[in-house]
Amino acid sequence: MNALGSLAPTAIPPDDEALRAPVRAFLAEAVAALPPQVRARSWSGYDPAFSRELGRRGWLGLTLPPQYGGAGRSPFARYVLVEELLNAGAPVGSHWIADRQSGPLILKYGTDEQKRHYLPPICRGESYFCIGMSEPNSGSDLASVRTRAVRTDRGWTLSGQKIWTTYAHGCHYMIALVRTSGDAQDRHQGLSQVIVDLSLPGVTVRPIRDQSGDSHFCEVFFDDVALEPEALIGEEGRGWEQVTAELAFERSGPERLYSSIVLFDTWLAFLRSGVETPSAVRLAGKIVAALAPLRALSVAVTGKLARGESPIVEAALVKDLGTSLEQFIPAAIADDLASREGQSVPMELLLTLDYLTQVAPSFSLRGGTRDILRGMIARGLGLR
Numbered sequence: 001m002n003a004l005g006s007l008a009p010t011a012i013p014p015d016d017e018a019l020r021a022p023v024r025a026f027l028a029e030a031v032a033a034l035p036p037q038v039r040a041r042s043w044s045g046y047d048p049a050f051s052r053e054l055g056r057r058g059w060l061g062l063t064l065p066p067q068y069g070g071a072g073r074s075p076f077a078r079y080v081l082v083e084e085l086l087n088a089g090a091p092v093g094s095h096w097i098a099d100r101q102s103g104p105l106i107l108k109y110g111t112d113e114q115k116r117h118y119l120p121p122i123c124r125g126e127s128y129f130c131i132g133m134s135e136p137n138s139g140s141d142l143a144s145v146r147t148r149a150v151r152t153d154r155g156w157t158l159s160g161q162k163i164w165t166t167y168a169h170g171c172h173y174m175i176a177l178v179r180t181s182g183d184a185q186d187r188h189q190g191l192s193q194v195i196v197d198l199s200l201p202g203v204t205v206r207p208i209r210d211q212s213g214d215s216h217f218c219e220v221f222f223d224d225v226a227l228e229p230e231a232l233i234g235e236e237g238r239g240w241e242q243v244t245a246e247l248a249f250e251r252s253g254p255e256r257l258y259s260s261i262v263l264f265d266t267w268l269a270f271l272r273s274g275v276e277t278p279s280a281v282r283l284a285g286k287i288v289a290a291l292a293p294l295r296a297l298s299v300a301v302t303g304k305l306a307r308g309e310s311p312i313v314e315a316a317l318v319k320d321l322g323t324s325l326e327q328f329i330p331a332a333i334a335d336d337l338a339s340r341e342g343q344s345v346p347m348e349l350l351l352t353l354d355y356l357t358q359v360a361p362s363f364s365l366r367g368g369t370r371d372i373l374r375g376m377i378a379r380g381l382g383l384r
Contacts, residue, residue, distance in 0.1 A: 007297070007300050007301070007304070007311070007314055008300065008303075009296060009300060010296075010299050010300040010302070010303035011299075012076045012079065012080060012299060013074070013076055015077075016073070016074060016076040016077040016079075016080055017076075017080060019077055019080045019081060020080050020083075020084060023059070023080070023081055023084045023085075024084050024088075026057070027084060027085070027088040027090055028088075030050070030053075030090065031088050031089060031090050031091075034089065034091075035348050035351075036089065036262050036263070036265075036266040036348050036349070036351075036352045037348060037351040037352045037354075037355055038089070039088065039089020039090075039262045040089060040260075040262040040263055040352050040355055040356060041089075041091070041093075041214070041355070042085070042086050042089045042090060042091065042092060042093075042258075042259075042262070043086065043092050043093055043096050043255050043259075044093050044166070044167075044214060044216045045089075045090070045091025045092065045093050046091065046093045046094045046167055046170050046216070047091035047092075047093070047094060048094045048125070048128075048170075050090065050091050050092070050094075051092070051094045051095035051125035051126075051128075052124065052125040052126060053125070054095070054125050055095075055123060055124040055125030055126065056124075056125070058071055059081055060095055060099050060122065060123050060124070060125050061099060061103055061119065061122055061123030062077045062078045062081060063075055063077070063078055063104065064103055064104075064107060064119055064122075064123060065107070068107070068115055068116065068119035068120055068123065069119060069120035069121075069122075069123035069124065070103075070119070070123050074306045075302045075305045075306045076299075076302055076303075076306060078099075079253070079254065079298075079299065079302045082100075082253055082254050082255065083254045083258070086254055086255060086258040086259075086261065087258060087261055087262075087265075089262040093166070093167055093216065094125075094128050094167065094170060095122070095125050095128060096166075097128070097129045097130055097131055097166065097167075097171075098122045098127060098128050098129040099122065100253065101131075101246050102118075102122070102129035102131075102173075102175055103118075103119055103122045103123075104246075105175065105193075105233070105242065105245075105246050106118050106119060106195075106233065107119065108245070109193075109233055109234035109235075109242055110233055110234070111230070113230065114195070114230065114233065118173070118195070127172050127173070128167070128170060128171040128172055128173075129171055129172070129173045129174065129175060130165050130166055130167055130168045130171040130173075130174045130198075130218075131165060131166070131174070131175065132147075132162040132165060132174040132175060132176030132177060132178075132196065132220065133145075133162070133176075133177050133243065134162060134163050134164045134165070135147060135160070135161060135162055135163060136161060136163050136219075143187040143188050143191075143240070144187075145177055145178065145179050145191060146160055146179065146183075147159070147160025147161065147162065147176065147177075147178045147179065147222065148160055148178060148179045148180070149178040149179070149180050149192065149194055149227065149231075149232075150180075151180070152226075154226065154228075154229075155226065155227050155228045155229040155230075155231065156180075156194065156226075156227040156228075156229070156231055156232070157224055157225070157226060157227070158176075158178065158194065158196065158202075158222045158224075158225040158226075158227055159222050159223065159224055159225070160178070160221075160222050161219065161220065161221050161222070162174070162176065162219065162220045162222075163208075163217075163218075163219045163220075164208075164217050164218075164219075164366070165217065165218045165219070165220050166216050166217060166218070166366075167216050167218070168198065168205045168218035168220050169205045169207050169215075169218055171198060172197070172198060172199070173195055173196060173197060173198060174195070174196045174198055174220065175193055175194070175195055175196075175233065175246075176193065176194055176195075176196050177191060177192075177193055177239050177243050178191070178192055178193070178194055178239070179191055179192075180192040180236050180237065180239075181236075181237065188240040189237070190237060191237070191239035191240045191243075192232060192234070192235075192236045192237060192238070192239040193232075193233045193234055193239045193242050193243065194227060194231045194232055194233065195231050195233055196222070196225065196227065196231065198220075200225050200226070200227075201225070201226075202222060202223040202224055202225035202226070203220065203221070203222060203223075203225055204220070204221040204223070205218050205219075205220050205221075206218060206219050206220075206221075210358075210359070210362075211358050212355055212358040212359050214359075244310075244312055245310050245312075247312070247315070247367070247368065253298065253302075254295075254298060256298070256318055256319045256322035256323060256326075256367070257291065257294055257295060257298060257318075257322045257325065257326070258326075259323075259326040259356075259360075259363055260325075260326045260327075260329035260330055260356050260360070262352065263329060263330060263333060263349075263352045263353060263356045264287060264329055264333070266348065266349050266352050267333050267336075267349060267353075268284060270345070270346060270349050271284065275340070275343065279336070279339070280336050283332055283333075283336060286332075287325070287328075287329060287332070290325050290328075291325065294318070294321055294322055294325060297314075297317065297318055297321070298318050298322070300314075301314045301315055301318055312376065312380070313376060313377055313379075313380030313381075316368070316373040316376045316377050316380075317373075317377055319367055319368065319373055320364075320370060320373040320374060320377065323363040323364045323370075324364070326360065326363045327360045327361070327363050327364060329356070330353060330356040330357050330360050331357075331360070333353060334353060334357060337349075337350075337353070
């Protein structure tokens, strides 16, 4: 049981909490005209102009050093910013991956030249990254990666395919997990990460339309793509260690709690219009009672990140429990609205519920499936 023993309740420092007021004031104006069914798309909302405005205000790359264009602040400052962005339903999808994990990954493992080249435009909201992990027929089993980078006298030749890559068609770069030696049976051995310029010859990006009508997922094909030697990030063969550290950033943040929050707030506004019922009030209390400890857990994980630790198991726990709540919210609200025979329900609430009902099944898939996460948690607790 030692894996979670150091995860203590954590408070956001006052200096970082102070960021909340100016961010909230900005968002009150910036997203005021957006209806809830649009705001519900938040971290899949692609808006480069909005991202550049955040960069202009110094709100991207908050944790990156000033010499690379960042603010040099703690992960708690970014937590406050992200929490406000998601609660407001701001369109953050264009810069999301670069700010959340690609920038910190490059800072930790990249060369000085890679840091100078890639980090400043990330901080300006001008450079967007996507994640090249998942592959066809592999599910969440990243160790079975088959996409291969072969070393040549001019660098690397990249061949293979990635899938479920968010906004690859709107991104400049991908950080891809590839096999540089051995084969899929070697599992964690022989994996490396490379930075791929998605404008290179041989790269083909095809958006995938989902059942909600959105096309933010993509499949990406690499047909003998020529990469420079500097495309390798970190050490060759250490890709598994690097990608698991990267996933701690992806799995632990507020986005694993708040994907359904705009729907919840819109439903609460409906209740406050004078149509609350005892069962609806109980449901609202149940959701808040589940959300509060999950947020506390997520903040505690941020505390570990701030101390330079890699809370892989704890992040998996946040993601598993958080996505379960995110999926519960639209299902429970649908049941409440269905019980209101003959009662008028605002169209914006219905449209927001319709969208979340369609996309909620994906919440427990993106960032690692429930089975994979629970296996990680069990190993961390010494149960397997």
